[in-house]
Amino acid sequence: MKKLAFYGKGGIGKSTTVSNLAVAFAERGLKVMQIGCDPKADSTLALRGGAPLTSVLDLVRAKQPFDLQDMVRIGYKDIVCVEAGGPTPGSGCAGRGIITALDKLRDYGAYETYHPDIVLYDVLGDVVCGGFSMPMRGGYADQVYILTSGENMAIHAAANIAMALENFKDRGYAKLGGFILNRRNVKNEDAKVQELSEDFKSQVIASLPHSELVTDAEELGKTVLEAFPNSDMAEAYRNLAAAVLREDAVC
Amino acid sequence: MNTSYRIIPCYTGDVSGVCSALFELGGMVVIHDPSGCNSTYNTHDETRWYDHDSLIFISGLAEIDAVFGNDQKLIDDTVDAALNLHPKFITLVNSPIPYLNGTDFEAICRIIESRTCIPTFYIPTNGMHDYVPGAGAALAEIAKRFVSVPEGKKPGSVNLLGVTPLDFAADGSAESLRETVERAGFSVHSCWAMGDSLETLSHSGEAAVNLVVSAMGLPAAKVLRERFGTPYVAGTPLGSFSETVFASMRRATETGENQFPLLERLNQTDSGIFAIGEPITMGSVLAAMELPGTVLCPLEHCESLLNKNTLAVVGEEEAETMLKNAKVVIADPLYRPILPKGAKLIELPHEAFSGRCFRKTMKNLFTIDYDALRKEASL
Numbered sequence: 001m002k003k004l005a006f007y008g009k010g011g012i013g014k015s016t017t018v019s020n021l022a023v024a025f026a027e028r029g030l031k032v033m034q035i036g037c038d039p040k041a042d043s044t045l046a047l048r049g050g051a052p053l054t055s056v057l058d059l060v061r062a063k064q065p066f067d068l069q070d071m072v073r074i075g076y077k078d079i080v081c082v083e084a085g086g087p088t089p090g091s092g093c094a095g096r097g098i099i100t101a102l103d104k105l106r107d108y109g110a111y112e113t114y115h116p117d118i119v120l121y122d123v124l125g126d127v128v129c130g131g132f133s134m135p136m137r138g139g140y141a142d143q144v145y146i147l148t149s150g151e152n153m154a155i156h157a158a159a160n161i162a163m164a165l166e167n168f169k170d171r172g173y174a175k176l177g178g179f180i181l182n183r184r185n186v187k188n189e190d191a192k193v194q195e196l197s198e199d200f201k202s203q204v205i206a207s208l209p210h211s212e213l214v215t216d217a218e219e220l221g222k223t224v225l226e227a228f229p230n231s232d233m234a235e236a237y238r239n240l241a242a243a244v245l246r247e248d249a250v251c
Numbered sequence: 252m253n254t255s256y257r258i259i260p261c262y263t264g265d266v267s268g269v270c271s272a273l274f275e276l277g278g279m280v281v282i283h284d285p286s287g288c289n290s291t292y293n294t295h296d297e298t299r300w301y302d303h304d305s306l307i308f309i310s311g312l313a314e315i316d317a318v319f320g321n322d323q324k325l326i327d328d329t330v331d332a333a334l335n336l337h338p339k340f341i342t343l344v345n346s347p348i349p350y351l352n353g354t355d356f357e358a359i360c361r362i363i364e365s366r367t368c369i370p371t372f373y374i375p376t377n378g379m380h381d382y383v384p385g386a387g388a389a390l391a392e393i394a395k396r397f398v399s400v401p402e403g404k405k406p407g408s409v410n411l412l413g414v415t416p417l418d419f420a421a422d423g424s425a426e427s428l429r430e431t432v433e434r435a436g437f438s439v440h441s442c443w444a445m446g447d448s449l450e451t452l453s454h455s456g457e458a459a460v461n462l463v464v465s466a467m468g469l470p471a472a473k474v475l476r477e478r479f480g481t482p483y484v485a486g487t488p489l490g491s492f493s494e495t496v497f498a499s500m501r502r503a504t505e506t507g508e509n510q511f512p513l514l515e516r517l518n519q520t521d522s523g524i525f526a527i528g529e530p531i532t533m534g535s536v537l538a539a540m541e542l543p544g545t546v547l548c549p550l551e552h553c554e555s556l557l558n559k560n561t562l563a564v565v566g567e568e569e570a571e572t573m574l575k576n577a578k579v580v581i582a583d584p585l586y587r588p589i590l591p592k593g594a595k596l597i598e599l600p601h602e603a604f605s606g607r608c609f610r611k612t613m614k615n616l617f618t619i620d621y622d623a624l625r626k627e628a629s630l
């Protein structure tokens with residue numbers, strides 16, 4: 001079982017990219033589980049075709065007995081969808097919530113029951129506190145991929161995440177798998193992201209074009225791979241999947 | 252409000268449960284806490300301090316270190332102390348602040364272990380549970396890490412699992428238990444965890460059967476069952492009930508099946524007789540008194556010990572409701588205020604409930620005259 005976590009600045013395109021990646025893996029015959037680690041609980045929307053999914057923390061909050069099936073929705077191409085969820089906005093502790101949600105998943109035997117070949121953690125924004133580092137901790141992801149564009153803010157956030165990984169070196173955490181460039185078509189985009197990756201002795205494993213098809217697919221409530229399977233954008237996501245598998249085999 | 256406690260106290264917490272279980276094993280236990288009410292173990296919850304030393308520390312977590320998630324002080328202090336004191340193992344114990352902070356104890360253990368070369372492990376507590384899960388997890392970890400694969404089983408030998416002063420507080424209790432079991436022809440291989448060293452415990456895989464005398468011993472029994480196939484019996488050999496327990500031990504050895512003599516025995520609920528507390532000891536007390544009755548279990552992680560005569564009870568209000576038709580109650584004296592008028596209380600102080608309040612009248616469960624107790628209870 002491969003476990004991969006995806007980090008990056010808020011709004012950079014993590015959920016979109018991870019969902020398309022999930023489909024690309026599934027197309028290759030792999031059993032995929034995608035876990036949204038974000039209080040917004042919107043990571044797997046495009047995989048569920050609008051079907052509702054109660055987040056793990058909403059189940060916990062209801063204080064009623066529940067079982068594994070309640071935490072999960074089987075989506076497009078049998079992808080196992082999970083949303084961690086979070087506390088009521090403006091209260092509680094979202095980071096602690098992620099820990100509780102991931103603990104619950106493990107305690108309920110999610111990994112053993114669904115036996116995924118690949119688990120994808122789609123993790124919110126920056127690593128703002130201990131809770132958001134949970135998916136990169138021992139026993140969770142083996143590799144972390146960081147999404148960024150050439151925008152300064154995105155690069156800054158990406159550098160912070162890479163730095164966190166470096167600081168945790170002696171803790172047996174996930175390793176940095178590489179950077180994924182999700183283009184915003186800003187000036188010197190390639191060079192800036194390349195420089196970032198070199199700063200961390202890593203590499204840019206794939207570049208995704210900025211494409212209207214992404215928003216078109218989003219409007220349809222689908223991934224690009226489902227809505228426009230023959231498009232160049234779909235191909236770009238498939239290439240990313242191939243790159244991730246290659247990377248992962250190397251490490 | 253229905254699960255709050257207004258009148259009776261709550262039970263000893265999980266943190267103290269861990270410390271109590273590991274007290275005699277020569278390890279070093281560090282409670283990561285600011286020295287607040289989760290580290291009362293060092294000041295209140297342990298009576299063995301008077302006669303024994305043990306390496307149990309509080310990290311003295313500072314507010315600012317909690318805010319910044321600075322784990323370095325905990326790591327450095329623990330490494331320092333360990334390199335000076337040479338404990339057999341290091342255990343880190345969590346408390347509410349680092350729990351809510353999401354402090355990564357597994358990673359910290361890894362770092363400490365690599366710097367000290369001393370086995371280091373974490374027992375996941377948070378100060379919000381009772382002593383049974385704490386002590387249970389601690390003993391289970393010992394069973395996982397330190398018990399070596401045996402060359403063979405020694406017929407007639409037994410490990411006693413779940414023995415700490417939290418359930419067996421009277422001086423001499425552990426010795427009496429040992430004698431009781433040996434008198435029946437078994438040889439006691441080890442006692443988890445009073446009176447035996449980690450070295451002795453590490454050979455526990457050789458025992459033919461495990462006797463779980465309180466719920467604290469159940470997780471370790473399950474580990475030993477899984478690792479070495481050793482069957483276990485859940486029951487405390489008290490008074491006339493001892494014979495049943497010993498018969499179950501023999502049956503377990505012969506059949507390889509776990510035995511729950513208590514679940515078979517008690518089968519009358521409307522007698523108006525109740526025992527409150529840890530389900531294995533209190534169930535065995537009722538059985539030794541040869542009284543039909545119901546055990547009320549206010550403790551966690553006891554699900555597998557419950558049946559229609561051993562009921563979980565959560566909070567004071569529920570306890571009061573369940574006891575409203577009680578005629579005789581066997582329980583710690585601090586339960587008295589929630590008993591219905593006219594109910595007779597047979598006092599059996601329980602350290603995990605009332606601490607040292609009744610230390611002077613604490614009874615050795617293994618030497619009680621249960622016939623006399625039954626007469627005292629007679630309606």
Ligand SMILES: Nc1ncnc2c1ncn2[C@@H]1O[C@H](COP(=O)(O)OP(=O)(O)OP(=O)(O)O)[C@@H](O)[C@H]1O
Pocket residue numbers: 008009010011012013014015016017038124125182183208209210211212214215218
């Ligand atoms: N390659 C792309 N081309 C065009 N639009 C894109 C691309 N990638 C993502 N987007 C758009 O960017 C927006 C944000 O994407 P998404 O929700 O995936 O980001 P996110 O990183 O998950 O955000 P958050 O941090 O809020 O969870 C979406 O409207 C999405 O359609």
Ligand SMILES: [Mg+2]
Pocket residue numbers: 014015016038042043122
């Ligand atoms: Mg998202």
